Amino acid sequence: MSNVSNQIRASSSLIKRFKQRMTNPAALVQSRSFTTLEGHRPTIVHKRSLDILHDPWFNKGTAFSMTERDRLDLRGLLPPNVMSSEQQIQRFMADLKRLQVQARDGPSDPNALAKWRILNRLHDRNETMYFKVLIANIEEYAPIVYTPTVGLACQNYSGLFRRPRGMYFSAEDRGEMMSMVYNWPAEQVDMIVVTDGSRILGLGDLGVQGIGITIGKLDLYVAAAGINPQRVLPVMIDVGTNNEKLLKDPLYLGLQEHRLDGDEYIAVIDEFMEAVFTRWPHVIVQFEDFQSKWAFKLLQRYRNAYRMFNDDVQVYGNLEVRNRSNRKSKRFDERHTCKKGTAGVAIAGLLGAVRAQGRPMIDFPKQKIVVAGAGSAGIGVLNAARKTMARMLGNNESAFESAGRQFWVVDAKGLITEQRENIDPQALPFARKVKEASHQGLWEGASLAEVVREVKPDVLLGLSAVGGLFSKEVLEALKGSTSTRPAIFAMSNPTKNAECTPEEAFSIVGDNIIFASGSPFKDVDLGNGHIGHCNQGNNMYLFPGIGLGTLLSGSRIISDGMLQAAAECLAAYMTEEEVLKGIIYPSTSRIRDITKEVAAAVVKEAIEEDLAEGYREMDARELRKLSQEEIEEYVKNNMWSPDYPTLVYKKD
Numbered sequence: 001m002s003n004v005s006n007q008i009r010a011s012s013s014l015i016k017r018f019k020q021r022m023t024n025p026a027a028l029v030q031s032r033s034f035t036t037l038e039g040h041r042p043t044i045v046h047k048r049s050l051d052i053l054h055d056p057w058f059n060k061g062t063a064f065s066m067t068e069r070d071r072l073d074l075r076g077l078l079p080p081n082v083m084s085s086e087q088q089i090q091r092f093m094a095d096l097k098r099l100q101v102q103a104r105d106g107p108s109d110p111n112a113l114a115k116w117r118i119l120n121r122l123h124d125r126n127e128t129m130y131f132k133v134l135i136a137n138i139e140e141y142a143p144i145v146y147t148p149t150v151g152l153a154c155q156n157y158s159g160l161f162r163r164p165r166g167m168y169f170s171a172e173d174r175g176e177m178m179s180m181v182y183n184w185p186a187e188q189v190d191m192i193v194v195t196d197g198s199r200i201l202g203l204g205d206l207g208v209q210g211i212g213i214t215i216g217k218l219d220l221y222v223a224a225a226g227i228n229p230q231r232v233l234p235v236m237i238d239v240g241t242n243n244e245k246l247l248k249d250p251l252y253l254g255l256q257e258h259r260l261d262g263d264e265y266i267a268v269i270d271e272f273m274e275a276v277f278t279r280w281p282h283v284i285v286q287f288e289d290f291q292s293k294w295a296f297k298l299l300q301r302y303r304n305a306y307r308m309f310n311d312d313v314q315v316y317g318n319l320e321v322r323n324r325s326n327r328k329s330k331r332f333d334e335r336h337t338c339k340k341g342t343a344g345v346a347i348a349g350l351l352g353a354v355r356a357q358g359r360p361m362i363d364f365p366k367q368k369i370v371v372a373g374a375g376s377a378g379i380g381v382l383n384a385a386r387k388t389m390a391r392m393l394g395n396n397e398s399a400f401e402s403a404g405r406q407f408w409v410v411d412a413k414g415l416i417t418e419q420r421e422n423i424d425p426q427a428l429p430f431a432r433k434v435k436e437a438s439h440q441g442l443w444e445g446a447s448l449a450e451v452v453r454e455v456k457p458d459v460l461l462g463l464s465a466v467g468g469l470f471s472k473e474v475l476e477a478l479k480g481s482t483s484t485r486p487a488i489f490a491m492s493n494p495t496k497n498a499e500c501t502p503e504e505a506f507s508i509v510g511d512n513i514i515f516a517s518g519s520p521f522k523d524v525d526l527g528n529g530h531i532g533h534c535n536q537g538n539n540m541y542l543f544p545g546i547g548l549g550t551l552l553s554g555s556r557i558i559s560d561g562m563l564q565a566a567a568e569c570l571a572a573y574m575t576e577e578e579v580l581k582g583i584i585y586p587s588t589s590r591i592r593d594i595t596k597e598v599a600a601a602v603v604k605e606a607i608e609e610d611l612a613e614g615y616r617e618m619d620a621r622e623l624r625k626l627s628q629e630e631i632e633e634y635v636k637n638n639m640w641s642p643d644y645p646t647l648v649y650k651k652d
């Protein structure tokens with residue numbers, strides 16, 4: 001991809017075209033004399049890369065041809081599908097006209113997408129101001145730049161796309177990624193969020209349009225964790241899409257071919273990982289919204305070699321929980337009398353629900369839990385919850401065995417039992433024994449309502465991506481719960497995929513429940529001055545702190561212990577008083593504070609595990625000397641704040 005050779009190639013094709021015209025008089029007549037030729041004369045630019053895309057005089061957006069992209073160091077800075085200018089106009093006009101329709105099927109706020117656009121434009125003009133607005137109004141605007149509106153933005157991305165943000169690596173860039181990565185203008189990148197667009201929130205395969213979620217996640221990295229916005233990089237790996245609608249859409253911005261699979265797919269992801277870690281050896285890569293088919297495999301492939309983690313599988317649910325018998329989080333133990341660790345946002349919430357019943361957390365293994373959804377998130381939660389229970393019961397094989405009996409898993413085909421044909425190996429450990437099930441009046445494929453009616457669970461947890469799955473019938477059945485305070489977790493995103501709304505839950509099951517959802521809902525007025533609290537159980541409470549803590553510790557990898565320390569910190573964050581009121585997660589307005597604490601917990605754990613190699617002037621030895629308070633201070637001092645710096649001009 002040498003610039004010089006590209007320039008030579010480009011000018012030789014121009015000369016060729018000129019010669020053709022001179023030797024072909026017909027072409028000369030057709031070409032409206034020399035004006036067309038004039039049109040072929042190149043415009044000299046003294047800019048390259050993003051500077052061109054940000055210059056309205058020269059920018060052609062998605063219409064830059066592939067050769068031009070190479071010549072001007074633009075490769076990877078635009079979605080891969082090259083558009084004609086007619087297509088660009090068509091896309092713009094379609095978007096303009098779609099505005100009202102989009103608003104109708106969007107989240108509850110009819111102006112959400114309009115707000116997204118206004119904020120997006122500010123983001124493009126002035127990042128400092130953008131983040132100042134976001135941080136000061138995080139409760140109001142997190143639902144716009146992040147879940148749920150970001151889902152709607154992804155669905156409409158082809159229309160909303162204006163100025164590119166982040167990098168695009170496509171299946172057609174194989175063999176080029178190592179050089180493409182140098183097209184990114186920042187010398188240092190701390191945080192990458194990458195997706196292949198295969199499972200965006202609960203919206204399915206959105207192909208290249210999934211880039212929106214990586215931008216939304218990084219907005220929280222900056223706003224909540226104070227990662228410097230100049231050092232974040234959203235990445236889309238476009239390996240095609242299996243979304244038939246997008247494959248046929250002439251205005252789609254991504255590769256219009258079916259997804260790569262097998263070794264070919266892995267080769268693309270491998271090449272991407274090698275490229276980014278070659279240019280930025282200390283970068284942290286968060287994998288986001290990969291379909292479960294690949295999420296687990298890629299995690300296993302990279303986690304011991306690179307600083308990476310998977311937000312949906314690990315942060316939300318599944319952790320290989322280590323034995324913490326001689327290294328317990330003091331704060332966690334002091335507050336909760338629980339001598340064992342926890343894992344993930346879901347587990348923090350599940351333990352909160354036990355506390356909210358006025359019971360000690362050690363009673364967690366007695367909870368009967370019905371989980372709807374056995375995908376990457378559902379299986380992640382099940383594994384983590386089972387291990388947490390097993391450790392509370394003595395951490396031996398029989399404890400693990402009996403913990404397994406506390407779960408009933410229902411997927412698209414109903415209750416999973418050992419009778420299930422072609423059972424997913426990840427779900428197999430949670431399949432109910434047929435005999436046991438029939439004693440309970442249940443069978444393979446029993447419906448969710450039937451399962452809830454027979455099991456009378458303490459907790460009903462949804463990670464199905466099916467909006468309204470907790471129907472009136474299911475919620476009525478939950479009224480028979482044997483718990484003093486049943487808990488409903490409607491965790492699927494975005495809003496319209498929530499398994500039920502808090503209004504439905506409180507009005508059908510009763511005032512005395514615990515309610516949490518993945519996307520934000522308003523609290524419910526129960527009358528008589530009582531509030532039905534709606535908790536937002538979302539991985540946003542952990543991933544920013546995990547990233548910041550990893551960065552500041554300089555840990556080589558992201559260990560289970562570091563993830564677990566983060567989760568413990570979240571579980572310990574809520575006071576007894578809050579929990580008894582039914583508040584099991586902090587409000588978004590406290591996200592910068594909880595993130596700081598989570599990051600400090602991660603740094604501390606990395607030091608204890610001897611993984612910390614230090615960050616800038618704070619080397620490993622210095623880090624080891626820090627007290628708990630000093631670690632917190634160190635984290636706080638390294639969080640970027642949106643203040644204008646004084647600028648001084650200096651020639652290169």
Ligand SMILES: NC(=O)c1ccc[n+]([C@@H]2O[C@H](COP(=O)([O-])OP(=O)(O)OC[C@H]3O[C@@H](n4cnc5c(N)ncnc54)[C@H](O)[C@@H]3O)[C@@H](O)[C@H]2O)c1
Pocket residue numbers: 199200201202203291292312316345372373374375376377378410411412413448463464465466469491492493494497517518519537538539540
């Ligand atoms: N709150 C959070 O922080 C958080 C974190 C991760 C994922 N999620 C959400 O979880 C949802 C699922 O994500 P995933 O990666 O596991 O998806 P997935 O596609 O891998 O899994 C979906 C599962 O739901 C099951 N299902 C489908 N229809 C069903 C039905 N009618 N009844 C019961 N089960 C049904 C499927 O069989 C599958 O097992 C998404 O909406 C995502 O946004 C939320």
Ligand SMILES: O=C(O)C[C@H](O)C(=O)O
Pocket residue numbers: 147200201202289311312492493518538539540
């Ligand atoms: O993105 C979110 O809001 C949470 C989670 O990562 C999801 O995939 O739903």
Ligand SMILES: [Mg+2]
Pocket residue numbers: 201288289311312
């Ligand atoms: Mg996700």
